[in-house]
Amino acid sequence: MLLRLLLIITFVGTVGMATAEPKPALLTPLPGAPLARNFDLPDMDGKRHKLSDYRGRVVIVNFWATWCPPCRKELPSMNRAWSRLQKEGVMMLAVNVGESEDVIFPFMADYPIDFPVLLDQDGEIIQRWPVRGLPTTFVVDPDGRLVYQALGGREWDDPRLLGLVRGLLKQ
């Protein structure tokens, strides 16, 4: 009897494991949607960007570094997401932490980034944002509130993830 039971449990367990496809990770809602801290950072061309410049738009703010493997892994999908979301009015900003243009510029030959790369060279801005590790990405709604967070890399052109970002446009 015990053996039969074990056989049934094992069979059900195996079928369960085989059919439960791992779902790609999405975004974590931030409780209370706190206001995002403003920043004023230069991009690779020296042009300054304030977060408040983009009030009224959805902004995706990604904190990254060239030496961070999951950052490198997600960059191509971020670029693909940018090619779609740019036309819909979404802004994307890649805030590099602690590195200079001399390091980032050659890196971008291998990992093109078509949206603005901002330089937080002294790491001041990342300390003011609720970041615990790299990469961390926030989605800021048109009112300047931190609505979603992604800790670790994501597939940014996943239609379900794009749907969450687009959902903020419609509000």
Added chain:
Amino acid sequence: MRPGGWLLLFLLPALAVAGIDRRVDPRTGLVSWKYDRGAFELEIVQRLPDQTRAFFLARGFPPAEADRLAVHCVMQTIVRNTGRSGEAPPIRVNLREWRIRHGGTIRPLRHKEAWLAEWEKSDAVPPPARIAFRWSTLPTVQVYTPRGDYNWGMTIYDLPPGSLFDLYVVWHAGKHRQAAWLRGIECAPDRHE
């Protein structure tokens, strides 16, 4: 086969899943350990002292400090919450609760804050290099929410290259504190490639 034999056959895979999975990368020879229980997943990967030395030298560490870190048993560490639904509990990890058992003693890890405080005082490591250290090491305290949160970073075990130790890991799944001893973790040898 006797009933006892069948029982063993069915129980063995379950025991393997609950344990730690040790792998050797055939290309590099580096060893990694993967442990998961519930939605908590931890992976520890050896780093050669030379890898660590090169990483920190390239980020502005003075050679003496890069070398010092390199021979302190640095591992790449990945923590993941594999919970799939929004209702799954968050997982909180505080490295201050972890312990190392080596040479008959049990002691805590030396965390990034202790290293940073030392360099702040001595000024032995310039501020830009400290930024790279801060963000390339695993946060001491972190909450991982379900549906995809993970983080990775180096952890430092303060042991000579080639040391063998047991690691006591603690995590909190919601309100439940859980812990496990991971036995036989090996610091990478200081071999030069």
